[in-house]
Amino acid sequence: MGKADVAIVGTGPNGLAAAVVMARAGLQVELFEAHHEIGGGLRGAALFDDDVTHDVCAAVHPMAAASRFFREFDLASRGVRLRQPEVSYAHPLPDGTAALAYRDLEATCARLGADGEPWRRMMTPLLARSSAVVDLVLSPQRALPRDLLGAIAFAKGALSHGTRLGRRSLTTEAGRALLTGVAAHAVGRLPSLASGAIALLLGHLAHGSGWPLPEGGSSRIAEVLAADIVAHGGTFHTGQKIDDLRQLQGSKVVLFDTAPKGLLQAAGDLLPARYARQLSRFRYGAGAAKVDFLVNAPIPWRHPDVGLAGTVHLGGTQAQIQRQENLTAAGIAASEPFVLVVDPAVADPTRARNGKRPVWAYAHVPNGSSLDPVAMVQARIERYAPGFGDTVIASRGIRAGDYETYNPNYVGGDINGGAVTLKQSVLRPAPRVDPYRTPLQGVYLCSASAPPGPGVHGMSGYLAARSALRREFGIRTTPSLAPGRSDASVRGRR
Known part of the structure; x- marks a missing residue:
């Protein structure tokens, strides 16, 4: 061996x-x-029905559309179609309204009211230098950035939205919740500089290369x-x-x-x-408790435009999200945890078969949590989509503490490594x-x-x-990753 x-x-x-x-x-x-x-x-699996595939872990892939490795590897040329939803992510609010991050930046700004112009000012400099921003963040982080203007724009945004100062730049509950929901992908304390960086990275990609789902x-x-x-x-x-x-x-x-x-x-x-x-x-971070549902209809969101989104954040207002995530990071179970939901067939109709479709969901919970997440996650979805339970044919939950058994890299359910x-x-x-x-x-x-x-x-x-x-x-030239390119140019250089 x-x-x-x-x-x-x-x-x-x-x-x-x-x-x-x-x-x-x-x-x-x-x-x-x-x-x-x-x-x-x-990995994927047919959990309940041979015709319906569930994404057992990751489902939505902003980085597969943006990272240097995948830009060079070129998934599209290899037959992988990244399906883009009209709305990259949505954030329904307790009052029945919803904040929507359309792929189209202008459509997003037009619907954010007083926060439309601040949102545009926040995202436009990053979109103008998106590849440089992505390469900066997805680097060994041991050298000075090549694009100083992109780095400055990114650092200013992260400093602002990774601290309490973020409340000054976004003034509406919709705008604040929309960005805080993305920051919660850090699965840790909010606000923080690290979560601010994630919010800016993923937030601007929602209006650029997108938050796609691979077809199939x-x-x-x-x-x-x-x-x-x-x-x-x-x-x-x-x-x-x-x-x-x-x-x-x-x-x-x-x-x-x-x-x-x-x-x-x-x-x-x-x-x-x-x-x-x-x-x-x-240090390992907070855990994720996973639920897979097999349903017989699209999720009946109270706000219909939420049904256009590839990803939905369920956390309520900015204050509610921050409280939930801070409790979770401290090892205390929140009564209403932050939940991410994906109905893959919204972007990829091939995922719906014979009137059945998968629904994917994660809840943020303390590391190692033994709580069965099925009822909790279903209740969170029902709050914003009354009648969801009537569409559920089957469900399966994975406790955060059990996720490590499935994938040893998820220590205590920490999917961020x-x-x-x-x-x-x-x-x-x-x-x-x-x-x-x-x-x-x-x-x-x-x-x-x-x-x-x-x-x-x-x-x-x-x-x-x-x-x-x-x-x-002794090989100093990185081989081409492009489809069909020979690796002969680097052979023999050792």
């Missing part, structure tokens, strides 16, 4: 991205996956990544758990697409004591010049627990692979 040039432990989006880069560089790559199927957070489900992304790896000589070993690094001692390089906890378990006493202590102190704080966003997983390289020769961490952190963007794997290519194989 482990006789290839490169062994990769875990086949989530970052492990797959790392394998694409390594295989295209002409190296022999083997991937090891403990689960019986690849994909990690990109998230597993389509994993399928085309795997196909490229196999086409370049890579091999997969599923149902193969690596619990000891020495199982892979024949490989020159090992990349772990795991949480620090997984690396600690596999490397054990091989790690220097100081680095092991740093990994053991790595670690708490999203300013310090940990920059220094994850440990304070090192090269955050991917461990003190062990040839061993790297390439998961979302390394920069740039959570999201299906592939950049942690891409950047870790580039580091390993340079340091371990």
Whole structure:
């Protein structure tokens, strides 16, 4: 076992991205996956009906449309259609109104009343330099930005909306809730500089490259990544758990697409004591409790335009969201937690079959929570969509504490691979010049627990692979990721 040039432990989006880069560089790559199927957070399953596929983890993919890795890999040319809803995300409010983030910025501003112009001023500079902003955030965060104007615009927005000052720039409840709902994707304390950065990053993408859903489900992304790896000589070993690094001692390089906890378990006493202590102190964030519903009709939202949205945030007003998220981050269960809901068939009609369709939902809960989320999440949806329960054919819940069993990277249900704080966003997983390289020769961490952190963007794997290519194989030219391009240009450079 482990006789290839490169062994990769875990086949989530970052492990797959790392394998694409390594295989295209002409190296022999083997991937090891403990689960019986690849994909990690990109897996899908027919949970209740053979014709209806549910996204077991991630469903909506702003980063798959925006990150450098996926821009170069070009999902569209590989047959993956990213379906864009008319409304990227919606935020129904307790009074029956709703705030809507249309893909069209002007349509959004026109419906935000007094906050229309502030919203335009906030988003326009970021949209003008969107690729540079995305590349800044999705970087190792160890060097000065190339586009200073984009960095300044982003930093100003994050400073404003990551602090109490944000209340001054947005004055309506609709505008405040619309942005705070995006900030809540940090799954942590609100407001914070880290959540402000996430709000600006995801918020501007809603009006740019969008918040798309892959046609057919998230597993389509994993399928085309795997196909490229196999086409370049890579091999997969599923149902193969690596619990000891020495199982892979024949490989020159090992990349772990795991949480620090997984690396600690596999490397054990091989790690220097100081680095092991740093990994053991790595903070995991609040958890997500997942519910999958099979329904026989679209969600009957009280405000009909919410039904145009690919993603719906259920949290109430800005004050309510902040209170809920702060309690959750402190380990206290909120009575009405923040919930994200997706009806995939809104953007992708192929997901509805024979009058049945999937509904996907997450609730933010304390790390390790044992609460069964089904009734709680259904009640939250019912509050804004009376009669939803009458459409439910079947449902399944995964407690936050059980999510780690399904995917060991979700420690205590933390789907972000670690708490999203300013310090940990920059220094994850440990304070090192090269955050991917461990003190062990040839061993790297390439998961979302390394920069740039959570999201299906592939950049942690891409950047870790580039580091390993340079340091371990002397390959300084990153291979082309474009479909049909040969990797011969980089072979022999080691």
